[in-house]
Amino acid sequence: MASRAGIIVTGTEVLTGRVTDRNGPWLAERLRELGVDVAHIAVVGDRTEDIAGALRFFRDEGLDLVVTSGGLGPTADDLTADVVGHFQERPLVFDEALCRRITAIVAPLLARWPNVDPQAMASATRKQAMVPDGAIVLEPVGTAPGLVVPPPTGTAPTVVVLPGPPRELQPMWEVATGTQAFRAALGATVEYRQTMLRLFGIPESEIAETLRVAEGGSGALEGLEITTCLRRGEVEVVTRYQPAYQAAYERFEATVRERHADTLFSDDGRSVDEQVADALLAAGQTIATAESCTGGLLSGRLTERAGSSAYALGGLVVYSDAAKVSLAGVDPALIARVGAVSPEVADALADGAREALDADVGVGITGIAGPGGGTQVKPVGTVCFSVSTRERVRVTRTMLLPGSRFDVRDRSTTVALHMVRRVLLGGGHPEGL
Amino acid sequence: MASRAGIIVTGTEVLTGRVTDRNGPWLAERLRELGVDVAHIAVVGDRTEDIAGALRFFRDEGLDLVVTSGGLGPTADDLTADVVGHFQERPLVFDEALCRRITAIVAPLLARWPNVDPQAMASATRKQAMVPDGAIVLEPVGTAPGLVVPPPTGTAPTVVVLPGPPRELQPMWEVATGTQAFRAALGATVEYRQTMLRLFGIPESEIAETLRVAEGGSGALEGLEITTCLRRGEVEVVTRYQPAYQAAYERFEATVRERHADTLFSDDGRSVDEQVADALLAAGQTIATAESCTGGLLSGRLTERAGSSAYALGGLVVYSDAAKVSLAGVDPALIARVGAVSPEVADALADGAREALDADVGVGITGIAGPGGGTQVKPVGTVCFSVSTRERVRVTRTMLLPGSRFDVRDRSTTVALHMVRRVLLGGGHPEGL
Numbered sequence: 001m002a003s004r005a006g007i008i009v010t011g012t013e014v015l016t017g018r019v020t021d022r023n024g025p026w027l028a029e030r031l032r033e034l035g036v037d038v039a040h041i042a043v044v045g046d047r048t049e050d051i052a053g054a055l056r057f058f059r060d061e062g063l064d065l066v067v068t069s070g071g072l073g074p075t076a077d078d079l080t081a082d083v084v085g086h087f088q089e090r091p092l093v094f095d096e097a098l099c100r101r102i103t104a105i106v107a108p109l110l111a112r113w114p115n116v117d118p119q120a121m122a123s124a125t126r127k128q129a130m131v132p133d134g135a136i137v138l139e140p141v142g143t144a145p146g147l148v149v150p151p152p153t154g155t156a157p158t159v160v161v162l163p164g165p166p167r168e169l170q171p172m173w174e175v176a177t178g179t180q181a182f183r184a185a186l187g188a189t190v191e192y193r194q195t196m197l198r199l200f201g202i203p204e205s206e207i208a209e210t211l212r213v214a215e216g217g218s219g220a221l222e223g224l225e226i227t228t229c230l231r232r233g234e235v236e237v238v239t240r241y242q243p244a245y246q247a248a249y250e251r252f253e254a255t256v257r258e259r260h261a262d263t264l265f266s267d268d269g270r271s272v273d274e275q276v277a278d279a280l281l282a283a284g285q286t287i288a289t290a291e292s293c294t295g296g297l298l299s300g301r302l303t304e305r306a307g308s309s310a311y312a313l314g315g316l317v318v319y320s321d322a323a324k325v326s327l328a329g330v331d332p333a334l335i336a337r338v339g340a341v342s343p344e345v346a347d348a349l350a351d352g353a354r355e356a357l358d359a360d361v362g363v364g365i366t367g368i369a370g371p372g373g374g375t376q377v378k379p380v381g382t383v384c385f386s387v388s389t390r391e392r393v394r395v396t397r398t399m400l401l402p403g404s405r406f407d408v409r410d411r412s413t414t415v416a417l418h419m420v421r422r423v424l425l426g427g428g429h430p431e432g433l
Numbered sequence: 434m435a436s437r438a439g440i441i442v443t444g445t446e447v448l449t450g451r452v453t454d455r456n457g458p459w460l461a462e463r464l465r466e467l468g469v470d471v472a473h474i475a476v477v478g479d480r481t482e483d484i485a486g487a488l489r490f491f492r493d494e495g496l497d498l499v500v501t502s503g504g505l506g507p508t509a510d511d512l513t514a515d516v517v518g519h520f521q522e523r524p525l526v527f528d529e530a531l532c533r534r535i536t537a538i539v540a541p542l543l544a545r546w547p548n549v550d551p552q553a554m555a556s557a558t559r560k561q562a563m564v565p566d567g568a569i570v571l572e573p574v575g576t577a578p579g580l581v582v583p584p585p586t587g588t589a590p591t592v593v594v595l596p597g598p599p600r601e602l603q604p605m606w607e608v609a610t611g612t613q614a615f616r617a618a619l620g621a622t623v624e625y626r627q628t629m630l631r632l633f634g635i636p637e638s639e640i641a642e643t644l645r646v647a648e649g650g651s652g653a654l655e656g657l658e659i660t661t662c663l664r665r666g667e668v669e670v671v672t673r674y675q676p677a678y679q680a681a682y683e684r685f686e687a688t689v690r691e692r693h694a695d696t697l698f699s700d701d702g703r704s705v706d707e708q709v710a711d712a713l714l715a716a717g718q719t720i721a722t723a724e725s726c727t728g729g730l731l732s733g734r735l736t737e738r739a740g741s742s743a744y745a746l747g748g749l750v751v752y753s754d755a756a757k758v759s760l761a762g763v764d765p766a767l768i769a770r771v772g773a774v775s776p777e778v779a780d781a782l783a784d785g786a787r788e789a790l791d792a793d794v795g796v797g798i799t800g801i802a803g804p805g806g807g808t809q810v811k812p813v814g815t816v817c818f819s820v821s822t823r824e825r826v827r828v829t830r831t832m833l834l835p836g837s838r839f840d841v842r843d844r845s846t847t848v849a850l851h852m853v854r855r856v857l858l859g860g861g862h863p864e865g866l
Binding site: 011012013014015016019020024025028029032038039040041042043044045046047049050053054057060061073074075076077116117119120121123124165166167203204205206207208209211212226227228229230231236238289291294295296297298299300302303304306307308309312313314315316317318319320322323326327356357358369370371372402403404405406407409 | 444445446447448449452453457458461462465471472473474475476477478479480482483486487490493494506507508509510549550552553554556557598599600636637638639640641642644645659660661662663664669671722724727728729730731732733735736737739740741742745746747748749750751752753755756759760789790791802803804805835836837838839840842
């Protein structure tokens with residue numbers, strides 16, 4: 001029986017979507033790696049009652065461990081330490097030594113912000129040095145300390161309290177997992193394996209059918225926890241299982257391979273971004289872009305990885321027709337004849353990008369992201385793509401992408417990366433979305 | 434007493450972060466607009482027990498309404514209708530007419546995906562036409578219908594079941610709110626006002642101090658639910674209050690204005706992106722970018738809004754030094770002398786972008802996003818910015834930005850937008866982050 005954990009993400013700003021939470025999923029993955037089963041992430045506003053309600057829920061569900069993120073800052077709406085202390089029947093006490101350590105941390109900040117009131121900073125520091133009695137303090141990475149707060153009796157969950165900023169939370173999590181109190185909260189852990197298959201160019205219903213075939217009415221998928229989802233136009237099939245079910249997993253994967261040979265593009269968790277980057281590195285090739293409707297997002301995606309300067313030279317954002325002509329060298333007569341959103345102009349953009357940056361591979365994107373600008377012949381969502389190489393390989397494609405302006409722009413970058421992947425690696429056949 | 438609601442976001446892919454949830458926050462905002470108090474968003478995996486656990490929690494908390502998103506698809510891990518039906522003691526029944534309507538919807542999809550198995554599609558359709566007995570069906574926007582599922586007795590919450598894709602969920606939500614069953618679930622609603630103040634260039638501790646000053650030990654903030662958060666380098670102060678507390682809010686806002694005149698840049702919810710777009714539109718001016726470390730992300734941000742072609746002409750992504758020279762016309766001797774990451778090169782990029790695209794305003798960004806590439810003198814996070822105009826106004830700034838490669842690139846776009854805002858509007862003084 002695996003240990004079970006819940007995650008509480010605090011912050012009215014997360015509840016209302018002004019901030020997108022990255023901590024909940026990150027913590028869920030880390031817990032899974034430890035063989036801990038994560039059932040829920042609760043996102044709660046900065047109100048004592050709501051945070052306490054989530055803690056009670058997790059206790060009532062019989063969880064062994066609760067991890068919280070956020071609410072450790074200097075303002076009055078940062079309540080987590082107080083609420084967790086109360087929940088674990090451990091009143092807050094002032095930790096004088098911790099206060100001195102935080103003071104030493106914020107001293108350089110005072111220097112950096114010359115107009116900051118030192119009294120305000122001292123008061124903020126004092127608040128952050130109030131810790132539940134008997135809790136283990138995790139040294140601040142930013143200015144806020146984390147906590148491991150054991151239960152008052154053996155029956156309630158241990159609560160790990162972490163700050164909200166990911167760059168503080170992540171290293172502090174590693175420290176938390178090393179504490180005796182943390183290890184005591186988890187019983188014997190169960191090993192899980194997790195695999196991901198990625199497919200591009202089929203609807204999710206096809207995967208549903210494959211699951212039915214693989215199941216075969218005979219329980220062949222028993223022991224496999226399979227989830228499928230659509231993400232940025234790709235279908236992801238994630239399977240989690242204990243080692244005893246390895247053979248069942250392999251049979252399932254073979255079925256997927258057989259039925260979806262032409263659309264399965266990744267079986268090792270690598271994204272198309274990573275595959276394109278690795279293929280460019282392996283071939284010692286460089287890439288350049290000329291983007292209209294995506295406005296630089298493909299280029300932004302190509303430069304996301306550290307070390308991308310080895311293959312990403314840069315690109316042209318040619319939002320206006322004038323820029324298509326002056327920067328990418330598109331013939332204005334061509335635009336006049338076939339329109340800026342056309343396979344011909346996409347080709348000219350790919351070539352223009354390649355030539356302007358002296359790159360091996362060029363990508364051109366031109367389309368109608370909407371919500372306005374569509375016509376009967378070229379409705380909103382129409383996007384033309386072209387990939388061309390120095391060796392005169394060329395792939396051109398026009399697609400009608402569904403969704404909002406955001407969706408069309410985002411999916412366009414995915415389609416373009418799959419086309420580049422195909423040109424570089426061959427195989428696969430990205431028919432659609 | 435306001436009605437209270439909870440939101441359940443289902444999907445193992447959301448729990449593990451492979452998909453970022455946008456529905457929870459969106460629904461929370463819509464509920465708030467209706468005067469409904471939202472305490473929790475629960476993110477749960479695709480497991481019957483976990484979804485049922487969240488429903489029980491919300492029932493035990495005494496909520497009036499629960500809204501779910503996701504889990505209505507064709508695969509076996511799409512469980513929501515079944516679990517909610519069971520929870521409300523309404524077994525699933527086959528809705529023949531609904532099945533026919535879904536069949537009509539998917540017919541064109543069958544045509545679009547020539548290799549799709551019609552049997553698989555029929556089976557998926559049949560699953561999606563199983564609805565809890567007595568539930569109100571919300572017509573599909575995609576292929577999945579939504580549901581409003583009343584409680585078996587008057588004491589449990591009504592559950593609104595919506596599909597996961599935002600473009601399906603959002604219009605269906607509007608239909609759901611119009612149903613009698615939905616309105617019956619909510620008692621008299623309470624009006625709330627919500628305001629947002631945005632500041633740039635101060636640490637959060639300064640706002641904490643302002644809150645203490647405004648409070649003044651005399652309960653002057655009573656009735657105001659104030660939350661502060663840091664987002665992309667900006668501080669957001671959101672206040673929610675009932676109309677009776679309008680005067681208290683105005684006193685609070687006056688205090689913020691007085692203490693933070695130089696860093697308060699938005700008091701009407703508008704983002705710096707919107708302010709820049711509006712300022713460019715008002716002045717009839719155009720903008721162009723030359724980006725190194727941000728790789729096109731600023732340009733992507735400038736073209737996010739529909740209609741941005743009125744001011745965003747395009748830009749240059751000059752990731753390599755060769756591109757800085759060939760596209761933006763930076764003097765290679767300058768790069769050799771002061772380095773690619775330097776105020777001088779940022780200036781040359783801003784001018785080069787402006788000239789290459791014949792724009793009124795040019796923005797140059799060059800920096801070290803990390804994790805490698807830092808030096809003693811120019812550590813990781815060092816980013817040089819320049820904004821220049823046709824009228825020879827120029828602002829140049831070098832900053833040391835904290836955080837990961839992602840953070841540095843993202844915050845760089847925020848800094849650049851604030852510099853553009855300042856050049857266009859004057860006022861404000863974005864000293865730091």
